[in-house]
Amino acid sequence: MARIVMKFGGTSVADLDRIRNVARRVQREVAHGNQVAVVVSAMSGVTNQLVRWCTELSPMHDAREYDAVVATGEQVTSGLLAIALQDLGVEARSWQGWQIPLRTDTAHGKARIQNIEGGELIRRMRAGQVAVVAGFQGLAVDNRITTLGRGGSDTSAVALAAALKADRCDIYTDVDGVYTTDPRIVPRAKKLAKIAYEEMLELASVGTKVLQTRSVELAMNESVRVRVLSSFQDTPIDENTGTLVVDEDEIVEKETVSGIAYSRDEAKITVRRVPDRPGIAASIFGALSEQNVNVDMIVQNISADGTTDMTFTVGKADLPRARTALAGLRTLINYGEMLEDPDVAKVSVVGVGMRSHAGVASTMFSALADKAINIQVISTSEIKVSVLIAAEYTELAVRALHTAYGLDAV
Amino acid sequence: MARIVMKFGGTSVADLDRIRNVARRVQREVAHGNQVAVVVSAMSGVTNQLVRWCTELSPMHDAREYDAVVATGEQVTSGLLAIALQDLGVEARSWQGWQIPLRTDTAHGKARIQNIEGGELIRRMRAGQVAVVAGFQGLAVDNRITTLGRGGSDTSAVALAAALKADRCDIYTDVDGVYTTDPRIVPRAKKLAKIAYEEMLELASVGTKVLQTRSVELAMNESVRVRVLSSFQDTPIDENTGTLVVDEDEIVEKETVSGIAYSRDEAKITVRRVPDRPGIAASIFGALSEQNVNVDMIVQNISADGTTDMTFTVGKADLPRARTALAGLRTLINYGEMLEDPDVAKVSVVGVGMRSHAGVASTMFSALADKAINIQVISTSEIKVSVLIAAEYTELAVRALHTAYGLDAV
Numbered sequence: 048m049a050r051i052v053m054k055f056g057g058t059s060v061a062d063l064d065r066i067r068n069v070a071r072r073v074q075r076e077v078a079h080g081n082q083v084a085v086v087v088s089a090m091s092g093v094t095n096q097l098v099r100w101c102t103e104l105s106p107m108h109d110a111r112e113y114d115a116v117v118a119t120g121e122q123v124t125s126g127l128l129a130i131a132l133q134d135l136g137v138e139a140r141s142w143q144g145w146q147i148p149l150r151t152d153t154a155h156g157k158a159r160i161q162n163i164e165g166g167e168l169i170r171r172m173r174a175g176q177v178a179v180v181a182g183f184q185g186l187a188v189d190n191r192i193t194t195l196g197r198g199g200s201d202t203s204a205v206a207l208a209a210a211l212k213a214d215r216c217d218i219y220t221d222v223d224g225v226y227t228t229d230p231r232i233v234p235r236a237k238k239l240a241k242i243a244y245e246e247m248l249e250l251a252s253v254g255t256k257v258l259q260t261r262s263v264e265l266a267m268n269e270s271v272r273v274r275v276l277s278s279f280q281d282t283p284i285d286e287n288t289g290t291l292v293v294d295e296d297e298i299v300e301k302e303t304v305s306g307i308a309y310s311r312d313e314a315k316i317t318v319r320r321v322p323d324r325p326g327i328a329a330s331i332f333g334a335l336s337e338q339n340v341n342v343d344m345i346v347q348n349i350s351a352d353g354t355t356d357m358t359f360t361v362g363k364a365d366l367p368r369a370r371t372a373l374a375g376l377r378t379l380i381n382y383g384e385m386l387e388d389p390d391v392a393k394v395s396v397v398g399v400g401m402r403s404h405a406g407v408a409s410t411m412f413s414a415l416a417d418k419a420i421n422i423q424v425i426s427t428s429e430i431k432v433s434v435l436i437a438a439e440y441t442e443l444a445v446r447a448l449h450t451a452y453g454l455d456a457v
Numbered sequence: 458m459a460r461i462v463m464k465f466g467g468t469s470v471a472d473l474d475r476i477r478n479v480a481r482r483v484q485r486e487v488a489h490g491n492q493v494a495v496v497v498s499a500m501s502g503v504t505n506q507l508v509r510w511c512t513e514l515s516p517m518h519d520a521r522e523y524d525a526v527v528a529t530g531e532q533v534t535s536g537l538l539a540i541a542l543q544d545l546g547v548e549a550r551s552w553q554g555w556q557i558p559l560r561t562d563t564a565h566g567k568a569r570i571q572n573i574e575g576g577e578l579i580r581r582m583r584a585g586q587v588a589v590v591a592g593f594q595g596l597a598v599d600n601r602i603t604t605l606g607r608g609g610s611d612t613s614a615v616a617l618a619a620a621l622k623a624d625r626c627d628i629y630t631d632v633d634g635v636y637t638t639d640p641r642i643v644p645r646a647k648k649l650a651k652i653a654y655e656e657m658l659e660l661a662s663v664g665t666k667v668l669q670t671r672s673v674e675l676a677m678n679e680s681v682r683v684r685v686l687s688s689f690q691d692t693p694i695d696e697n698t699g700t701l702v703v704d705e706d707e708i709v710e711k712e713t714v715s716g717i718a719y720s721r722d723e724a725k726i727t728v729r730r731v732p733d734r735p736g737i738a739a740s741i742f743g744a745l746s747e748q749n750v751n752v753d754m755i756v757q758n759i760s761a762d763g764t765t766d767m768t769f770t771v772g773k774a775d776l777p778r779a780r781t782a783l784a785g786l787r788t789l790i791n792y793g794e795m796l797e798d799p800d801v802a803k804v805s806v807v808g809v810g811m812r813s814h815a816g817v818a819s820t821m822f823s824a825l826a827d828k829a830i831n832i833q834v835i836s837t838s839e840i841k842v843s844v845l846i847a848a849e850y851t852e853l854a855v856r857a858l859h860t861a862y863g864l865d866a867v
Contacts, residue, residue, distance in 0.1 A: 063510060063513055066514070097533065100533075101540055103473055104473055104476070104540045104541045104544060108544075109540060112536040112537075112539045112540045112543070112551055114536075116532070118532075119529035122525060122528075122529050123510075126511075126523070127511070127514055127522075129522045129525075130514045130523070130526075131514045133515065133518070133519055134514060134515035134518075140519075140521070141522055141525050146601070190556055191556070192553075
């Protein structure tokens, strides 16, 4: 017997048949004696329609009204799922954010959860009632509905699991777990049975879009055990179902490298012959930050002849704003020239075991050298080594690394 | 300067263009210095879709969940209209039933309004903010959403007007007012500038479906001045716009007859040779009531030879249940036979002036006799005379009466 939170995304509740399917899945958990709370998204397509209406009426619409409109999507699903559960003889009721209440700050449209009063839900779950919670929404101090931003239902589910002291938070998606890399590139990629929060964050932010980043951060901070699994696969849940995202202490045999991630969303910028004076880097990145440009990798070579070359990557969409910011600096900083290259890819090897093993980087560099792939920029963190390469080599590099670290399925 | 409540039904807010139209109408009232609250229905078609989903998932669905689902229709419209108003530079915010709060009893799906806390709304309306209120819904004592039943937005608007002590409640519909009779039958029917609550009730319940009956009763009890007007006609409001529904004391020149109504929804039943003993009528109508059969007109002739004939009308849909109820009585009451006639129509002349005038009924009977229309049943109330005739004469009777009472437009 356990207390679990189950979360179903928009494609899992896209129509009445799928909602009935979800109800049967919930029924199974209840039949096993579990206490269950379910978090639901809007039926797929609904949120987009509601957002479009708001935007068409006024591009600069009031975020508080946007929230009142958009939150209805989840409200509908929660009521319908409660009805479907009752039809199966499962006691259930729907909960809107304001009814729980799930309190957030007042940042309408992208609110952050502050507090969930879980007492009443726990009391009812103990009595056998399934709590069907509308995801993605909460209540601000001004008594108005807030939404958490796109993908916010994952965050709702994890926060609820923390508040309810749930044993597990099962996130049902359209994939059956987290893989060692993108199976479209490496057909022999393996599904991971367990993965550490930190690894999940790195894999999510560099390409494997399974869980919303904020929900993983929250799970890590609140020590919520999250299982990612498919809502279309219909077998009983066991140890090997989906991927369990947990604290690394729970992972006994830590793999040196657990996955290979890649991203083609970044562009490389090099500012050449920058005067090598204190405060120059601060000026450059201050100007970029003022233009809301997100900077990822940053490399500065050792200075020669009083100038240095500064290389960094920015989101491809931020490139025009980065250009403007740097052009504006020209009079302040007398740099040589600015070079752009949007045809790059970032490839990363990720693994919590990396901390205790040497040689991860050299294996990576050899594997790429064997394929004659030139490394443009290198950056490392405790659980990740990333390289920037020409975009055309992305698949080749991912496959070579997947093999080099022994990740290919047998 | 006045405080007004404006109510827009589903067809008036059916798409974004119509919502923008509504916003411009509200803007005009605000520009005239009025304090405005707007009550909105769901965009047309939305409520039906939501109801269908609930019913398909479970024909015996939980009314509390039904309410949570169905109330979203009005929530969406309220947010969208607030956005459209702000886009025109009009200060506005949406209010859900639970935010006001508009308190109801717990009869989910057909709740009755108990209390509206209007203080905060009045404060904001005084400060120039338009209150956009989601119609048709409220909050029960268990902190769950209730809905008021179909057509409930009219009732929301009238109740809100009472709570806000509004000078007027303008109900925008797809007709431009209340007519002396159905213009499809009598093209020369006249729009009434004013009508008394009681007349409106009689006209509404016998065929002129403009306002929901409950909303008229509420308006009468709370003395709310209601104006029925078209949301598609785009001229400034004056004395002659639409129809004002008011207390009869406000109507200086009371017309003897203000309108002719008709209904083809009833069927006639005659029970022949019923023993004329005390308690027999109670047995018959008790049995019908147990089967939930609504009975309208009742006529009992003077007794001859110890038996009497009892004639009454029931809703056509109730006919099978009425038959069952009466067949079950056969052993208890030894009546002669039961005759049914579904091909009847009820035609009524309505007017508060009738109380103080004689001759209304005789004018009616002469006019019908002139056209050789046989009267089957007669029933009267203080402000109404109704007759039951063969259905085929409906239009002929309505036209003859419209002319006989001098209602034809010149």
